[in-house]
Amino acid sequence: MSDISKPSDAAADSTGPWLVIKKAAGRLLDWFVIQPVMVRLTVLVLVVLIPATAIYSFTLIQKQAAVAEQVKTMTVAGQAGEGVWELNDKLPVVFGSGSLLSFLESKPVERITVVYEPLLWNASERIILIESQGRQYAYYPSDMETRIFTDKAVTAPWGAKLAFIPRSELKPGGVALFERLDQRFAGARPQAGKDSWKAGVSGILSATLMLGVLVFLYLQLKGQFKSLKFIEPAQVHGSIDDLVGMDDIKAEVAQIKDQYERGAAYAEYGISKPFNVMFSGPAGTGKTKLASYLAKELRLPILFHSAANLETGFVAGGSNTLSRIMAMAKRRKHCIVFLDEAQDLFMKRGGRRKFDDDTANTLLSVLDGVRSKNDAEIIWIVASNFNSESMEMDEAMLRRFQMKVDFRMPNREERLAIIGHYLSQRADKVLPDLDLRHLVDVTEGRSPADLETIVNQAGITAVQAGEMIAAATLMQAAERVLVGNVNTNTTQERARDRRIIAVHEWGHFLVDLEHERKLPNSNWAQILADMKTIKISLKANPRTNALGFVFHKQGSNLLKTKSDIEHDVRVLLGGMANEELFFGEEGTTNGAHNDITRVTQLLHHAVGEMGMYRKTRLNFGSLVKDSRRSGEVDEETRNIMEAQSERLYAETKAVLAQLKPLTEHLVGKLLEAGEMSLSEALYQIRSFEAKAA
Numbered sequence: 001m002s003d004i005s006k007p008s009d010a011a012a013d014s015t016g017p018w019l020v021i022k023k024a025a026g027r028l029l030d031w032f033v034i035q036p037v038m039v040r041l042t043v044l045v046l047v048v049l050i051p052a053t054a055i056y057s058f059t060l061i062q063k064q065a066a067v068a069e070q071v072k073t074m075t076v077a078g079q080a081g082e083g084v085w086e087l088n089d090k091l092p093v094v095f096g097s098g099s100l101l102s103f104l105e106s107k108p109v110e111r112i113t114v115v116y117e118p119l120l121w122n123a124s125e126r127i128i129l130i131e132s133q134g135r136q137y138a139y140y141p142s143d144m145e146t147r148i149f150t151d152k153a154v155t156a157p158w159g160a161k162l163a164f165i166p167r168s169e170l171k172p173g174g175v176a177l178f179e180r181l182d183q184r185f186a187g188a189r190p191q192a193g194k195d196s197w198k199a200g201v202s203g204i205l206s207a208t209l210m211l212g213v214l215v216f217l218y219l220q221l222k223g224q225f226k227s228l229k230f231i232e233p234a235q236v237h238g239s240i241d242d243l244v245g246m247d248d249i250k251a252e253v254a255q256i257k258d259q260y261e262r263g264a265a266y267a268e269y270g271i272s273k274p275f276n277v278m279f280s281g282p283a284g285t286g287k288t289k290l291a292s293y294l295a296k297e298l299r300l301p302i303l304f305h306s307a308a309n310l311e312t313g314f315v316a317g318g319s320n321t322l323s324r325i326m327a328m329a330k331r332r333k334h335c336i337v338f339l340d341e342a343q344d345l346f347m348k349r350g351g352r353r354k355f356d357d358d359t360a361n362t363l364l365s366v367l368d369g370v371r372s373k374n375d376a377e378i379i380w381i382v383a384s385n386f387n388s389e390s391m392e393m394d395e396a397m398l399r400r401f402q403m404k405v406d407f408r409m410p411n412r413e414e415r416l417a418i419i420g421h422y423l424s425q426r427a428d429k430v431l432p433d434l435d436l437r438h439l440v441d442v443t444e445g446r447s448p449a450d451l452e453t454i455v456n457q458a459g460i461t462a463v464q465a466g467e468m469i470a471a472a473t474l475m476q477a478a479e480r481v482l483v484g485n486v487n488t489n490t491t492q493e494r495a496r497d498r499r500i501i502a503v504h505e506w507g508h509f510l511v512d513l514e515h516e517r518k519l520p521n522s523n524w525a526q527i528l529a530d531m532k533t534i535k536i537s538l539k540a541n542p543r544t545n546a547l548g549f550v551f552h553k554q555g556s557n558l559l560k561t562k563s564d565i566e567h568d569v570r571v572l573l574g575g576m577a578n579e580e581l582f583f584g585e586e587g588t589t590n591g592a593h594n595d596i597t598r599v600t601q602l603l604h605h606a607v608g609e610m611g612m613y614r615k616t617r618l619n620f621g622s623l624v625k626d627s628r629r630s631g632e633v634d635e636e637t638r639n640i641m642e643a644q645s646e647r648l649y650a651e652t653k654a655v656l657a658q659l660k661p662l663t664e665h666l667v668g669k670l671l672e673a674g675e676m677s678l679s680e681a682l683y684q685i686r687s688f689e690a691k692a693a
Contacts, residue, residue, distance in 0.1 A: 087170055277379065281406055322362045
């Protein structure tokens with residue numbers, strides 16, 4: 001695009017006072033364009049009034065200063081003791097009639113005393129006493145008379161008889177005299193004296209207005225800075241290369257960049273719609289980071305805002321916020337607007353709260369394809385944590401996005417690269433040649449954000465222990481992040497519960513172990529590599545309210561056979577089956593609640609949705625979803641599920657019955673140790689079998 005600055009220009013503007021001024025001016029303009037018309041007019045009026053009142057105040061001050069200088073020119077020098085600076089209060093005082101200048105021209109003058117008092121800043125009040133023929137005649141000259149009086153004093157014969165006395169230096173008798181004169185001349189002050197208060201009020205008003213406007217703008221901009229602000233490309237740290245893996249997703253973003261930079265070429269092929277992009281996918285997969293890196297690549301400012309925070313609690317709050325965002329974006333002409341957590345905006349309209357629909361309708365109009373040639377060219381990126389395949393979405397909203405980028409969880413190779421990338425950032429604190437394969441297996445189905453959290457937690461643990469980051473540190477961090485914090489005290493004094501938990505967990509483990517041992521070419525090394533169990537623990541887990549847990553790998557097989565599903569069901573039923581073998585049917589506990597729930601879901605998936613154990617392959621589950629009776633299962637499906645559950649439970653119980661002595665041995669070892677890793681468990685099993693043989 002023609003208005004995209006060169007990299008050198010961006011680098012030049014990225015630092016220094018000019019950038020600060022530019023950012024402040026930009027924020028001020030952003031605030032101005034999103035305000036209602038009345039607020040804009042009020043601000044404009046204040047902006048005009050502030051300099052106008054300041055200029056008026058300055059003019060009055062200058063005028064009063066000139067008058068004060070004129071008064072000072074009436075001062076004459078005198079020797080000490082000559083009484084020049086003293087008021088002759090022995091003569092009677094009368095009020096002069098007529099003009100001051102006429103009196104001076106027509107009457108003999110013995111002495112002219114000018115008594116002045118500062119009123120405000122450089123403005124002064126003047127009373128003139130003229131000694132003539134045994135009396136003192138009091139005058140309060142106007143501004144014009146003062147100017148003429150001053151000019152004539154230079155050449156007139158009476159000019160040498162002037163005495164200039166500050167009122168503050170008067171003796172008590174003179175002060176009493178001038179109090180009476182003040183009352184007499186109260187309504188005859190010259191214009192300069194009358195205007196002196198105007199200068200003060202004007203100056204105070206100007207300063208007050210300026211201070212008020214500055215405080216108002218500060219509060220407004222402070223609130224705006226928290227909610228709506230554009231980030232300049234130079235403020236974005238990192239680059240798109242920091243997103244390890246995700247090559248397919250970065251290729252989609254490269255297409256956006258190419259279409260933006262070569263808009264004219266695309267327009268020749270009829271591709272001239274606005275840039276509306278939808279990011280969808282699980283949380284933590286890098287949607288926000290990728291949007292910021294795209295802004296940096298295109299050298300465009302970007303605004304981040306959560307769609308969940310559009311609503312302000314007032315009517316039309318969400319639509320008004322979108323309108324303000326649009327106004328700020330149009331002012332920049334070329335920019336990126338990123339709306340995150342926009343799930344609600346993609347849901348079908350109608351049947352919800354009305355203001356939610358108002359917000360969605362406003363966004364539809366903003367994203368509309370009808371634009372004028374002179375309109376802003378804005379890239380709208382709207383992100384959500386689901387896509388059109390996983391949830392029913394508004395068709396009108398979907399049509400506004402000609403480009404959809406679906407984010408996903410990283411695969412095995414990408415997880416290895418991501419973990420290696422985060423470890424490389426602290427390479428001097430990491431042991432060399434770490435074997436990360438185990439950690440990669442554990443983090444199956446985890447997002448890049450989860451992987452970063454695990455590496456950071458490993459760093460925290462290493463700092464606290466004063467050690468380097470090792471493979472064991474990473475596994476400990478993975479357990480802390482994926483399972484949660486655990487404690488021993490909760491179950492330490494509950495011997496009965498600890499034994500039940502141990503029996504229950506070994507039931508799961510041994511069913512899985514027997515399955516692995518029956519596979520072709522099975523050996524202990526292969527079992528150690530293939531089994532999902534990593535650790536069996538009797539420590540309480542507050543996250544799940546469990547008194548013990550099994551830390552295991554996530555399964556990587558997306559396609560499951562009927563045999564795989566049955567094995568998963570047997571493993572889940574192993575806990576309760578083992579409890580029944582050791583404590584009788586009356587001794588089974590509700591600790592198997594989650595296991596039974598998952599068994600029910602697996603069997604319903606197999607029978608009701610996949611048609612397994614039926615002659616026909618029909619998905620009755622799809623009919624249930626559309627039915628109002630979504631919580632009910634048809635009688636045939638229920639009967640099949642119950643029959644298969646009974647069969648699989650009986651098979652599981654038969655397997656565990658043969659392993660009861662081994663279970664007793666493993667329970668004792670687990671009660672002693674508190675927790676056991678997979679390698680320790682396999683060692684105990686091999687030792688027990690060797691002794692039994």
